[in-house]
Amino acid sequence: MTKPLSYADSGVSIDAGDELVERIKPLAKKTLIPGVLGSIGGFGAMFEVSKDYKEPVLVTGTDGVGTKLKLAFLLNKHDSVGQDLVGMSVNDILVQGAKPLFFLDYFACGHLDVDVAEKVVGGVARGCELAGCALIGGETAEMPGMYPEGEYDLAGFAVGVVDKANIIDGKSIVPGDVVLGLTSSGPHSNGFSLIRKVIEVSGASWEEKIGDKTLADAVMEPTRIYVKPVLSVMEKVEIKGMAHITGGGLLENVPRILPDNTQAVVKAGSWPRPEIFNWLQEKGNIEDHEMYRVFNNGIGMAVIVAADKAEEAMKLFREAGETVYRIGEIEARPEGAPGCVVK
Known part of the structure; x- marks a missing residue:
């Protein structure tokens, strides 16, 4: 071996990482809020509560985007999955x-494609702006041989704060x-x-129209971020x-916040189901x-509120830009019954 080896020879570009x-720096700068100390590029990110x-209590969450990334690769659409990443955690x-x-x-x-990575992080920054939080740091890992050409993986980590007396625990x-539903x-x-799998077995074209969108746009629509509307309503209604x-839908997620002796009874058809779900059910015979x-x-x-607060809460959500429906009620839970049923 006469030629000196460099990191680039092994497939890692330090220059691409630096670029x-x-x-990223100007993208992150747009998300800065009071409390951020320092800037992108340090060893650790600092935030002053x-x-x-x-009595501040820190609340943390972490998640990814799952196999939606496979469609991002297939469709060469990388500008929205960053918002998905933020939404799942915040x-x-x-x-x-x-x-x-x-x-973070x-x-x-x-292999680091700087243009693709910039689109992904641009989506992350957009998600942070929608959530009113700061993109305070992160990590880019270029690992030759770990991922197929043109693919990447994402993980996100959010930290929030709530006064101990204001923690919402469902007790x-x-x-x-009343159970209110904010639309997705x-x-x-x-x-x-x-x-x-449904797209595979149906042989559908990505350009097929689902309502007023193509199939590609309908499935890649980014996760809605509910932070600002919910926080504003919380100030006025309990x-x-x-x-x-x-994952788990209404049936598995709603019971996670209910007392053991209660059950959410959701009324089927109490909100208009987006066309993409009708299409998936029909094409997949689900x-x-x-x-x-x-x-x-x-x-x-x-969102669960007292019955006498339901109308006020719905009005406030609409004023905050949300589409909201009254989708069910809380009832006493029969022995052995599930925590949520759709009737």
Whole structure:
């Protein structure tokens, strides 16, 4: 071996990594909020919790985008999965009443394509702006041989804060309370293994029209971020419990925040189901129960309030830009019955 080896010879470009960091900096700068100390590029990211919180409790969440990434690769559409990444974590911590403070992302690939990575992180920054939190740091890992050519993986980490006295834990939920549903933008980031299977067996074209969108646009619509509307409504109406409707759908997510002696009874047809779900059910011949167990079916966040607060809450959500429906009620849970049923 006469030629000196470099890191680039092994497939890792330090220069590409440095270029990506420089491109990311202005994206991250747009997300900065009070409390951020320092800037992108340090070894650790720092955030000072506001003294407005009397007993601050940190709430954390982490998630990925799942096999929706396979469609991002196939369709060469990388500008929206970053918002999915943010949404999956910030919506989760919002359920406990937490205001997201900052977010970190992890981008791993075999070969770093700076243009693609910039699009992905641009989506992350957009998601952070929608959530009102700072993109405070992250990690880009170029690992030759770990991933197929043109593919990458994503993980995200959110940290939020809530005053201890204001934590939403569902303990006050009682029979007679009302379940409100905030609409989703589509499948969000769940059920994509089944979505890909349906598309495969149906032989559908990506240009096929689903309502006013192509199939490609309908399935890649980014996850709706509920942070700002929910936080604004929380200031005026007591929210007893919330459930982010992700994998497991309404049937498995709503019971996670209910007291053991209660059951959510959701009324089928109480909201208009987006066309993409009708299409998936028809093309895949999927049973109703499976649809409710896998997909959000058009409801991205369930919000539980007292019956006498339901109308006010719905009005406030609409004023905040959300589409909201009264989708069910809380009842006493029969022995051995599931925590959520759709009738």
